[in-house]
Amino acid sequence: DAKTTQPTSMDCAEGRAANLPCNHSTISGNEYVYWYRQIHSQGPQYIIHGLKNNETNEMASLIITEDRKSSTLILPHATLRDTAVYYCIVRDAISSGSARQLTFGSGTQLTVLP
C-alpha cells in the first residue's frame, strides 16, 4: 500500500507557482521522498527526490518539513505542459533488490489553466 496521501486534484494558473502537497506521516528515517509525474498517454517521468534537505533541479523544488512527515513539490512557473498526474512516493534508502520498487498511489491531477 502507498505510504503517502495527496489531494485528488488541484488547479493552477499558467505562469504561477504550483505547490503540490504530500503527507507521509509514517516515513522512516531511511526512506526517501520521490516525485514522478505522468502526462496523459505517457509513462511516468522522474522529477526529483530528497531525504531531508530541500532539493532543487531544473524541473522543480522539493521542500521537506523538518519532521519529514510532509513535503511540497514546487513548480515555480507552471505551464500548460505541466498538466499531469503527480505522484509522491516514499522509497527505502537501501536501493537493492525489491527495495528499488516504486509503490504508486493515485496521485494529484494538476491542471494548469490558461
Added chain:
Amino acid sequence: EAGVAQSPRYKIIEKRQSVAFWCNPISGHATLYWYQQILGQGPKLLIQFQNNGVVDDSQLPKDRFSAERLKGVDSTLKIQPAKLEDSAVYLCASSRGLAGSQETQYFGPGTRLLVL
C-alpha cells in the same frame, strides 16, 4: 540516449485470447520492471527483473500472466487467456541496477490493452 521502447502501443483482443507485449530497456540497464495501470489508478508493479533473473513476481497473476527476460535485455509479458479486467496500460521501466544507489526509473510509453 534512447528511451525505453515498447510495442505495440495499442492492442484490442477478445476475452480468452492471448497477447504479448515487448519491451526494450535503455542500453546497459540491468533492472527491468513491468507495471499494470488500470484507468484512474497509479501503476502497480507486476514483476521486477535483475539482468535475466526475477527479483520479485509476487504481484504477477501467474495463472495467466508470464514474463521473461532471457538474455537480460529485452523482455516480453504475456497474458493467456485474457480477461476483461486485464484491460489496462502495461508499462515497462528500467534502471541501471547499481547496488546502493538511489536510482531513477525510466518508463516507456506503455501498451494500452483493451479486452472485449
